[in-house]
Amino acid sequence: MIARFLLLASVASASFITPAAHAQDTTPQPVDPAAETQNPRGDVIVVTARRRQETAQQVPLAISVVRGDSIEATGNFNIVKLQQIAPTLQVYTTNPRNTSVNIRGLGVPFGLTSDGFEQGVGIYVDDVYNSRVAAATFDFLDVAQVEVLRGPQGTLYGKNTTAGAINITTNQPTFDFEGRAELTVGNLNLKQAKAAVSGPLSDTVAVRIAMASTSRRGTLYNVTSQRWINEQDNLGLRGQLLFKPSEDFSITLSGDYSRQNPECCGTTFVRVGRTQRPLNRQYDALAAAQNYVVPSRNPYDRLTDLDSNLNAGNKIGGVSAKIKWDVGPGTLTSVTAWRFWDWKPENDRDFTGLSIVSRSQNPSQQDQYSQEFRYNYESQHVDFVVGLFGFKQRVDTQGTEQQGSAAAQWSLAPSTDPANPANNPATLAGLTASNTQWLKADSAALFGQLSWKVTDALTIQPGLRLNYDKKSGFYQRVVTNAQGQAISCTTVAEPGTIKGTSQQCGVYQPQVSAPSDSAWNFTYDFNINYKIARDVLAYATYAKSFKTLGINQNGLPLNADNSVNYDASTVKPESVNHYEIGLKTQFLDRRATFNLTAFRTDIRNFQATVNGGQFGTVRGYLANAGKVRSQGIEADFKIVASDRFTAYANGAYTDAKYKKFVDAPCPPELSGGTFQAANATPDYSQPGVPGALSPRQCDISGADLPGVSKWAFSYGAEINQPVTLLAKEGQVYLGVDGNYRSHWNSNASPSIYTNVKGYALTNFRAGFRGEGFDVFGWVRNALDVDYIETLQVAPGNTGLIAGQPGDPQTWGGTIKFSF
Template sequence: MNAFVRISLIASTALVAPTYAVAAEAPAAAAAAAEQPAAGVENSSPRTTSGDVIIVTARRRQETAQAVPLAISVIRGDSIEATGNFNVVKLQQLAPTLQVYTSNPRNTSVNIRGLGVPFGLTSDGFEQGVGIYVDDVYNSRVAAATFDFLDVAQVEVLRGPQGTLYGKNTTAGAINITTNQPTFDFEGRAEVSLGNLQYRQAKAAVSGPLTDQVAVRLAVASTSRRGIYFNTATDRYINEQDNLGLRGQVLVKPTDNLSITFSGDYSRQNPECCGTVFVRVGRTQRALNRQYDALVASINTARRAQGLPDYAVPSRNPYDRLTDLDSSLNAGNKIGGASARIKWDVGGGTLTSVTAWRFWDWKPENDRDFTGLSIVSKSQNPSQQDQYSQEFRYNYSSDRFDVVLGLFGFKQRIDTQGTEQQGTDAARWSLAPSANPLAPVNNPSSLAGLTATNTQFLKSTSAALFGQVAWKATDALTIQPGLRLNYDKKSGFYQRVVTDAQGRSLSCTPVPTAGTIAGTTTQCGVYQPQQTSPSDSAWNLTYDLNINYKLARDVLAYATYAKSFKTLGINQNGLPLNADNTVNLDASTVKPESVNHFEVGLKTQFWNRRATFNVTAFRTEIKNFQATVNGGQFGTVRGYLANAEKVRSQGIEADFKVRTSERFTAYTNAAYTDAKYKKFTNAPCPPELSGGTFVAANGSQQPGPAGVPGSLSPRACDISGQGLPGVSKWAFSYGAEANAPVELLGKDGQLYFGVDGNYRSKWNSNASPSIYTQVKGYALTNFRAGFRGDNFDVFGWVRNAFDVNYMDLLQVAPGNVGLIAGQPGDPRTWGGTIKYNF
């Protein structure tokens, strides 16, 4: 712990939003409260506040960000647009302890401090540890994070458990997105951006009254951009952007103490996505003649016999951004819904009701072997989701008490239809070589056309009663306990039917079931029929306690303890196989997570509130951490869930922001995060310790050395003490903007120049950290310059200005052949934007 404290003291700056415009008009009461001194603190003379007053709703009431005793980042809409961070995936460039990684919209991990969701292929059978809320509506799937921000006023990133304030229990934090609301004054805005890579973006919003009691707001956004990888197999660019978003809101205000807001939104993406490029080959323990280079050579021998040219990847330099994927690619994605939010001032408080329905329609096509060879010729896993939620919340404030009481109900159903098919090169790729010309490895038809068709559904029901009371024991001291009672029930169904090239259903049992034929050992070693119907439920009681003390007028200290819980999970994507190729039914369900969270922080403002400095130290311990694992088998079809015995994340975050005058503002953010598996003794092995013959189950044999072909492989690996995937120990972001008043073309305004950037140290991109999937640290720098007036803004921008090569994600190809594929990040992009407000 002493080492942790020493490291913590090194950090000097971290999470804060870049700010150079007020996000929302501060309510008079909140602004006045911000000016009040702490008990015993002199306020001998009035003074002008030079810093921004940032209003947040993190605690389900309006208050200044500096008055909230928790770690929170506030990122305003104008900052999001100016820095080009158009969705949650990009938002991590401004918020260092936010980690977002995506190989496609469904396989998106949104974590805070390294915690939230298992890193890797996504399963529908677990809960999100980071809740995503848009205008108080919980979005249960992280695919929503990949859509463009649409008419956003601000984003609040809350770190740490939030279950006693928010509808759905969240163990790692919450992202609270607030959109611009209908107004009774007519207003509007329009924005157009053009850039290289055929980048086109247009946004528009208009708001105004229909009557004295009804106002409406309409918003639309469209984004398109050429892909950044060139696919030589199809002679076109892939991983493009093709997004459209629509939102409409109607505000009905029949009386001063009652408002009803009806909202509807629809977004769609339709890109040819999401492909990868060749990155490297790493030696595994598989026999050398069954690793990547030898397999390609063997296939080329067969190709020459057929008069076909040799196969080779178009480039072994991933930053050439060339690929040759031969399977269909698609990331068709539609999401939307409707909600009704009622706010009624009654009984000295405010009663809020939020009723919502949301849908998600996902139509993917992938190249799961990551090559231009026909190994996995088809990989599709389309799904459809409907969710319904109802939240009732009552807020009450008095001189001594602030109270939040809530009741939350949630119901969800997800249906999925999956297809995965083996191609003409599958036999030589997956089977041991043989001199016998009649052996399955020498007969492409032994696996070609073998198809796994999956049908599955998940039903999830959740209900909770939660509350929090802030007792102002003195004018300086506040004691804030919270409590949550939660019930969850999950039931699922998974069925995999395996058919051969003639469409005949196969059985892998000693006696084939009715209507099937016996599958060969070769076929059953790749896909096995499965059927499971896991179901479970759980009650849990969680609680937290926050104590905060106002040391001075602009100095707030706080300490928090939270006992939190992530409910049970069920495996929905097919179970792994045992060593004898039987299905491991023990992996059907995973245990709930048990979370203990500790946090202390200090929030300060000085120099007449021109400067803000906040610092937070935290430690989170989780028992039965839910991890996504993948043993490298084709037969699992996707990743599956398992429990790690214990995980710990600790670190420090600090932020500094200064606004010297109306002419200059700057910020710098930093975070140190030490997140690791404290105990994970039965983890899947990384590729360098996989692919060989398993050691004897009785423990009489020892595994061979890592990366040595033909060595014995462990049945499982102890990765205790290793870092969690996806987490950089060090992360920084910074920004500054300077402006000068000028008159241009007869218009008064400001000529301005801005810079922002971020750095992340190395991190690992595999569930079990591997020497082959370590992503190097990188730093990105962006510039912008322009001219703005009262109702317009014209500026040019360059992102990744120094054209840094960096990797967004690395993936291990299935089959333990040593192939590592990846997704390089965006190269240098540039363009211009015009905004007009009226």
């Protein structure tokens, strides 16, 4: 398998990443990042992936490095867009909370997000861990570079992550006065402004202040509200104060605040697929019975008719203090941080213009505290990093979901009998589920990694981690009828409630759970790397890693007898075995770089998000898949042919599958009918046959993991020519970049209805730059390709598939000044 991967990679070349091309010496030694990055198109890339400064080609792991100027030039202004130039990164979002950031198909369960599990891809900003993936949807703010580390990261980083880490480094305060400003305007009423200024307050104190603001008209037109939705409305601020009384000691105080307040995030009709529900209870029949016609059945008409309020109010911020102190032969680093996240959403969860679910929102508030201590030591023969990490988190959520006037006719079995409950809107209208929940998560870890330089060429790197996690939570759902009376779904009504009807209890059931668990984990990794020649480094890595236990925080599923399944309240930790080999090379006088990586990751008890298809019994919950495997090949190529021309090509082949998942939720084509007998062998022979019996669960062993394209490529090139224009000396340049992703599936249990076709996007830019300025025009998705970013299965097993089309062709211009 690996041999075939290597052969494919040699034909395809791939995985971007501004690697080093002109370094004069690749032996490990302290690197001055300021000196190395004066030329934004220079080729010595300084990284801190191993918690020390070194060139990317020295690091014996798969790492993608994207510089700030590359991010800006290609229009990738947040992590969601960054996947266009980092092929092994997959980011999918239906709103800031429901955002999946994965590497090699692994990281976070695809689908509805739960607060009760850990992220498999850690997001760090200036060494501070961000526990919520909502941070991924904000604009990059004064970013120097982004490092995407692939594979488990636990012996060098504060928070253990099983799939990788995204290490974001911002520009730091300087003792030389400098500043920059950037203004972008474009179609869809795009307006984006960025500015930063830095300089000394005294001989020992420097300050840096940065801001970014983005607004853009939405890409879907809502005929109900007569407004464009899925707009962008972002504001970010960051301030940093550096106190450096000597070369051996510094303190950096940082504070940041970002907010989003768009009318977002809505969907449009994409398609209808047949389920096993009776035909008169599937989408087309239900819509006809209510004289409902969707504005368009072509998603690329970009029309929707959602009737519920939409909002994606999102605030993230915090403060941190980073202390660096040269103590003895090494450096002691302390990073203390507090961060908050406030989330105020409003959604249309039925994905239609009918009042089925009239209200759906789960606002939440998070506080997190983290403390990390690291000691870095470097010598001629031995380097090591040892660290302590502590983390404390609290998340409070207040959820509301309410049934509307069309719910009864849509959700209940229809009948010509006027007395049938389905014909009476009052049967379900006003039925409300109010959820109160909180989560407390505590984590502590001791970690370290040793680097023993056995010879000038051979280095051995073992690493260890001891981790303790404790999670406790509380979830309560109170169900009230239209009159505000609390209902019970037990045989005898509980005190203070009335007995709910069978129709009401079939939609919402009161529920209380208080899951709690803790776990110790001991993990390790071992890397051996050998410098075959001055510019050729080979390495091999084995990592035994884990993702800690999870608890279900969005409610629990029901048993066959309609009772709550409390056994599902906790989720086992993932157990990870990771293998990787790689080759890093430079040639043509270090003007060309080619890096190659092959990997295999096996995970037992993979934490997956599942959803039974009901409206309100449970939105989605975590469960363990028996075994998952992700394996593949990645290759990086870049060439600096001359000062006039540079090019890169990136790509990856990823084969990510459920190796064993025998009790998964069934896809929509095998759902919606009367359940097969509890002791019967599941019958999968009648997908999409109305009225057929539905399996209680499905064996999806061998199926692809959701959200993963087997093939992903990106490329870019730029050519320039020195000219004098308007008495200014500079360069006229033309750049192109693009990416391709093969098809992938957008449902936790792959469905024939949620297959997303592959697509290729192409972008162009052209401009004039000189000392301290850059003016250019750009076109993104220049060929106006129609593509889908994500698909969602509407609840109720009616067969409705909704989705979010990707951005159409956009164009505009950017002016940048620096001094």
